[in-house]
Amino acid sequence: MSPSRFDPVTLEILWTRLVSMIDEAAATLWRTSFSTLVRESNDYAVVLTDVAGHSLAQSTASIPPFIGTLPRTVQHFVRLFPPESLRPGDVLTTNDPWLATGHIHDINVCMPIFRRGRPVAMVAACSHVPDIGGRLRGAGIREIFEEGLQIPPLYLMREGRPDPAVVAFIEKNVRVPEQTMGDVWAQVSACRMMERSLGRLLDETDLDIAAFGREVRARSEAAMRAAIRAIPNGVYRARWEIDVTGEPLALAAKVTVRDQDIAVDFTGSAPQVPRSVNVTPSYTFAYTAFGLKCLLSPDIPNNDGSFRPITAWAPEGSILNPRYPAAGGARNAVGQCLPGLVMDALSGVIPDRVTAGGSLSCSFSMSGEHAGRRYAVVNFINGGQGAAAHRDGIPILSWPGNVGNTPIEVMETMAPIRVLRRARVKGSGGRGRHRGGDSALMEFEVVAETPAVLSFVFSRLLVAPPALQGGEPGGLARLAINGRRVASGEHHVVGKGDRVSMLTASGAGFGRPAGGTTRARPAATPGADEARPARLAHGSPGV
Numbered sequence: 318m319s320p321s322r323f324d325p326v327t328l329e330i331l332w333t334r335l336v337s338m339i340d341e342a343a344a345t346l347w348r349t350s351f352s353t354l355v356r357e358s359n360d361y362a363v364v365l366t367d368v369a370g371h372s373l374a375q376s377t378a379s380i381p382p383f384i385g386t387l388p389r390t391v392q393h394f395v396r397l398f399p400p401e402s403l404r405p406g407d408v409l410t411t412n413d414p415w416l417a418t419g420h421i422h423d424i425n426v427c428m429p430i431f432r433r434g435r436p437v438a439m440v441a442a443c444s445h446v447p448d449i450g451g452r453l454r455g456a457g458i459r460e461i462f463e464e465g466l467q468i469p470p471l472y473l474m475r476e477g478r479p480d481p482a483v484v485a486f487i488e489k490n491v492r493v494p495e496q497t498m499g500d501v502w503a504q505v506s507a508c509r510m511m512e513r514s515l516g517r518l519l520d521e522t523d524l525d526i527a528a529f530g531r532e533v534r535a536r537s538e539a540a541m542r543a544a545i546r547a548i549p550n551g552v553y554r555a556r557w558e559i560d561v562t563g564e565p566l567a568l569a570a571k572v573t574v575r576d577q578d579i580a581v582d583f584t585g586s587a588p589q590v591p592r593s594v595n596v597t598p599s600y601t602f603a604y605t606a607f608g609l610k611c612l613l614s615p616d617i618p619n620n621d622g623s624f625r626p627i628t629a630w631a632p633e634g635s636i637l638n639p640r641y642p643a644a645g646g647a648r649n650a651v652g653q654c655l656p657g658l659v660m661d662a663l664s665g666v667i668p669d670r671v672t673a674g675g676s677l678s679c680s681f682s683m684s685g686e687h688a689g690r691r692y693a694v695v696n697f698i699n700g701g702q703g704a705a706a707h708r709d710g711i712p713i714l715s716w717p718g719n720v721g722n723t724p725i726e727v728m729e730t731m732a733p734i735r736v737l738r739r740a741r742v743k744g745s746g747g748r749g750r751h752r753g754g755d756s757a758l759m760e761f762e763v764v765a766e767t768p769a770v771l772s773f774v775f776s777r778l779l780v781a782p783p784a785l786q787g788g789e790p791g792g793l794a795r796l797a798i799n800g801r802r803v804a805s806g807e808h809h810v811v812g813k814g815d816r817v818s819m820l821t822a823s824g825a826g827f828g829r830p831a832g833g834t835t836r837a838r839p840a841a842t843p844g845a846d847e848a849r850p851a852r853l854a855h856g857s858p859g860v
Contacts, residue, residue: 322532323529323532328532328533328536331518331522331524331529332374332533332618334518335365335373335374335518336374336377338511338514338515338518339363339364339365339374339375339376339511340376340377340378341510341511341514342363342376342440342442342507342508342510342511342514343361343362343363343376343377343378343379343507345503345506345507345510346361346363346442346444346503346504346506346507347361347378347503349499349502349503349506349507350444350499350500350503351447351495351496351497351499351500351503352444352446352447352496352497352499352500353447353694353695353696353723353727353731354444354445354446354447354500354695355444355445355500355503357721357723357724357727358445358695358697358720358721358722358723359378359380359719359720359721360380360444360445360720361378361379361380361383361442361443361444361445361504362375362376362378362379362380362383362384362387362442362443362444363375363376363379363440363441363442363507363508363511364376364379364383364384364387364388364391364440364441364442365438365439365440365511365515366388366391366438366439366440366441367437367438367439367526367527367530368395368400368429368436368437368438368439368527369392369395370388370389370391370392370393370394370395370439371388371530371534371620371621372387372388372391372619372620372621373438373526373529373530373533373620374618374619374620375387375619379719380718380719380720381603381604381607381656381717381718381719382418382419382600382603382604382607382649382652383418383423383443383603384603384607384619385599385600385602385603385604385606385607385624386417386418386419386443386599386600386603387417387418387425387441387443388441388621389416389599389602390411390416390417390418390425390427390441390443390599391427391439391441393411393416393417393470394409394411394427394439394441394470395439397470398470400429400436400439401435401436403429403436404475404476405429405431405476405477406428406474406475406476406477406478407428407429407472407474407475407476408426408427408428408472408473408474408505408508409426409427409428409470409471409472409473410424410425410426410427410468410470410471410472410473410483410501411424411425411468411469411470411471412424412425412449412466412467412468413467413468413469413470414461414597414645414648415597415598415599415641416470416599417443417599418443418599418600419596419597419599419600419645419648419652420464420593420645420646420647420648421449421461421464421465421466421467421468421645421646422445422446422449422454422464422465422646423443423444423445423446424443424444424446424449424468424497424500424501424504425441425442425443426441426442426443426473426501426504426505426508427439427440427441427508428440428441428505428508428509428512430511430512430515430516432516432519437519437526437527438515438526440507440508440511440512440515441508442504442505442507442508443504444500444503444504445695446491446496446497446500446501447493447496447497447500447693447694447695448465448491448492448493448496448497448684448693449464449465449466449490449491449497450465450466450490450491450492451463451464451465451466452464452465452808453682453683453684453693453770453771453772453808454593454646454647454682454695454772454774455593455646455647455682455772455773455774455805455806455807455808456561456562456592456593456594456646456647456650456772456773456774456775456805456806457562457592457593457772457804457805457806457807457808458592458593458644458646459591459592459593459644460591460642460643460644461641461642461643461644461645462642463644464593464644464645464646465490465491466487466490466491468487471483473501473505474505484498487501491693492684492691492692492693493691493692493693496693530620533618533620533622534620534621534622534625535622536617536622537617537618537620537622537623538622538623538625538626540614540617540623541610541613541614541617541622541623541624541625541626541627542577542578542626543577544613544614545574545576545577545578545579545613545626546576546577548574548613548663548666548667549574549666550574550575550576551573551574551666552571552572552573552574553571553572553573553574553662553663553665553666554569554570554571554572554662555569555570555572555658555659555661555662556568556569556570556585557569557654557657557658557661557674557783558780559650559651559654559776559777559780560776560777560778560779560780561592561594561647561650561651561774561775561776561805561806562590562592562594562804562805562806563779563804563805563806564779565779565780566586566587566590566594566636566651567585567586567587568583568586568587568636568637568651568654568655568658569583569584569585569586570582570583570655570658570659570661570662571583571584571585571662572659572662572663577626578626578627578628579609579626579627579628580627580628580629580630581605581609581627581628581629581630581659582630582631583601583629583630583631583632583635583637583638584630584631584632584635586631586632586635586636586637587635587636588634588635588636589634589635589636589639589640589643590636591644592644592647592806593644593645593646593647593648594636594644594645594647594648594650594651595636595639595643595644595645595648595651596636596637596638596639596645596648596651596652597638597639597645597648598629598631598637598638600645600648600652601629601631601637601638601652601655602627602629603652604652604653604655604656604717605627605629605655605656605659606624606627606629607656607717608655608656608657608658608659608660608717609627609659610623610624611656611717612659612660612663612667612670612671636651637651637652637655646774647774649677649678649718649774650677650774650775650776650805651776653677653678653717653718654677656717657672657673657674657675657703657717657783660672661674661783661785664785664786668706668785668786669706669707670705670706671705671706671785672702672703672704672705672710672716672785672827673703673704673705673710673747673749673753673782673783673784673785673788673791673824673825673826673827674703674781674782674783674784674785674790674791674824674825675700675701675702675703675710675714675716675753675754675782675791675822675823675824675825676699676700676701676702676756676777676782676791676794676821676822676823676824677700677718677776677777677822678697678699678715678718678720678774679697679698679699679700679773679774679775679776679794679819679821680695680696680697680698680773680774681695681696681698681771681772681773681774681817681819682694682695682696682771682772682773682774683696683732683734683769683770683771683772684769684770685733685765685767685768685769685770686765686767687732687733687765687766687767687769688733692731692732692733694728694731694732696723696728696732697715697720697721697722697723698722698723698739698757698759698819698821699713699714699715699720699722699757699821700713700714700754700756700757700777700794700821700822700823700824701713701714701745701746701753701754701755701756701791701792701821701822701823701824702714702716702753702754702824703747703753703754703782703784703785703791703824703825703826703827704746704747704749704750704751704752704753704754704788704824704825704826704827704828705751705827706751706786706827706828707751708751709746709751709752709753709754710746710751710752710753710754710824710825711754711824712741712746712754712755712756712757712824713741713754713755713756713757713821714754722757725739728761732769733763733764733765733766733769734761734762734763734764734765735761735762735764736759736760736761737760737761737762737816738758738759738760739757739758739759739760740757740758740759741755741756741757741758742755742756742757742758742820742823743755745792745823746791746792746823746824746825746826747781747782747784747788747789747790747791747792747823747824747825747826748788748789748826748830749784749786749787749788749789749825749826749827749828749829749830750786750788750826750827750828750829750830750831751788751826751827751828752824752826753782753784753788753789753791753823753824753825753826753827754823754824755823755824756791756792756794756820756821756822756823757820757821758818758819758820758821759818759819760816760817760818760819761816761817762814762815762816762817763811763812763813763814763815763816763817764813765812765813766813767812768810768811768812769810769811769812770808770809770810770811771798771808771809771810771811771817772807772808772809773796773803773805773807773819774805775794775796775805775819775821776794776805776822777791777793777794777821777822778793778794778795778796778804778805779793781793781822781825782822782823782824782825783825784825784826784827785825785827785828786827786828786829787828787829788825788826788827788828788829788830789825789826789830790825790826791822791823791824791825791826792822792823793822794819794820794821794822795818795819795820796818796819796820797817797818798811798815798816798817798818799815799816800816800818
């Protein structure tokens with residue numbers, strides 16, 4: 318097989334086989350994991366890179382930020398642990414937010430793959446673990462030291478043997494060590510599965526991984542640059558406000574299209590804040606690149622080639638490029654705005670491809686003791702997607718986060734709660750030529766015999782999801798405990814009999830509705846699968 322040239326048929330066969338192998342590795346992670354974050358919410362990824370850390374392929378079910386951050390994490394590992402210094406069976410790990418995914422709640426592992434005594438590729442996995450110690454994950458934490466255990470880049474395993482000191486140190490610092498380390502070992506199992514599968518492919522084909530990677534990346538880069546050339550050169554701007562901790566925060570983007578490159582400058586965004594919503598550069602780039610790829614070339618492979626024409630920059634000390642020791646445990650509540658912000662900026666030149674604003678991934682965390690055991694859970698509840706030029710927004714969908722709604726049965730099994738209702742609020746999406754997706758309402762009662770700590774990561778409680786092309790904004794989110802409205806950035810102690818209500822935001826509309834004007838949404842008629850809405854001053858269904 319030629320080291321520098323692949324015919325299209327061979328290239329497609331090899332590419333498809335690589336994707337199927339990495340999906341098999343991801344299935345191994347999913348099947349052997351302990352936490353609901355992996356098994357139910359899809360909060361994980363597996364990626365294959367060359368020895369320099371340039372991505373070749375990632376698991377199909379990967380969530381967007383991990384697609385962009387995990388290869389960069391491998392590159393940091395390669396810089397700190399040169400591949401020639403590694404041995405078969407070595408496994409590296411870290412959760413450093415500036416080297417990895419942006420918050421310490423994601424643990425990353427990386428393993429070299431050897432062929433004839435030399436490293437030829439790297440495989441890495443990442444997942445959001447159920448607990449990392451410190452204060453329970455929430456939006457109001459002031460600095461990273463409060464958030465939990467920081468794991469610098471180090472060896473988790475050497476030549477196939479776990480480092481007992483590292484394992485003991487992690488287990489000692491988390492609330493649910495069997496779940497947390499169980500998920501880490503599931504990541505290692507996924508890497509080993511990829512190692513075996515790639516070994517079989519190399520035995521059969523003697524594929525030159527480096528040459529294959531160059532070919533795939535070159536083709537992906539060419540396709541992305543061709544898509545960029547179809548956009549008129551110019552400078553396009555957008556400005557949003559997002560609220561997570563009780564006050565609006567500015568997000569600004571200047572998108573410069575120049576021939577076959579795109580540069581996104583976030584100057585004008587808010588300074589970093591003493592709350593856990595700061596977004597490290599790796600996460601900023603990941604969601605910026607994801608939004609542009611959705612717009613320009615959604616069908617070409619995800620790898621470094623497709624991202625080379627894109628740059629993203631934010632001033633140091635801003636909320637999108639914070640200085641250490643900024644907290645970032647709830648960084649998704651800000652970072653997930655970036656695809657929509659970029660789409661807003663480009664909506665004037667490619668209006669048929671963009672999507673209006675919607676709800677971001679929402680979650681609640683709960684920790685305590687019940688029936689003689691300690692528990693720590695993170696559960697997701699999604700809201701409405703914004704509408705697009707050609708369709709209504711999808712209800713109760715995680716976009717752009719791609720995490721799944723945690724099933725009720727799982728919630729009640731993993732924590733002492735009883736779900737009273739979870740429903741779609743029909744008619745709650747913003748009006749327009751196409752309507753925004755509906756929100757979700759969930760209520761549960763605490764049944765624990767001892768007090769528990771509860772926290773939320775919710776946004777859109779004060780500033781509604783923005784519409785496009787004359788549509789109506791989406792509806793606001795709302796949180797309440799025992800009927801009393803609460804903010805997202807607080808920790809709450811709850812006990813037996815307390816009732817918690819959560820309403821996610823609904824998606825915004827796209828385009829002016831029939832008649833040419835927008836008006837207040839009518840109250841929905843309660844039905845079998847929807848909540849009974851009480852109209853609030855801002856026009857969103859109440860909790």
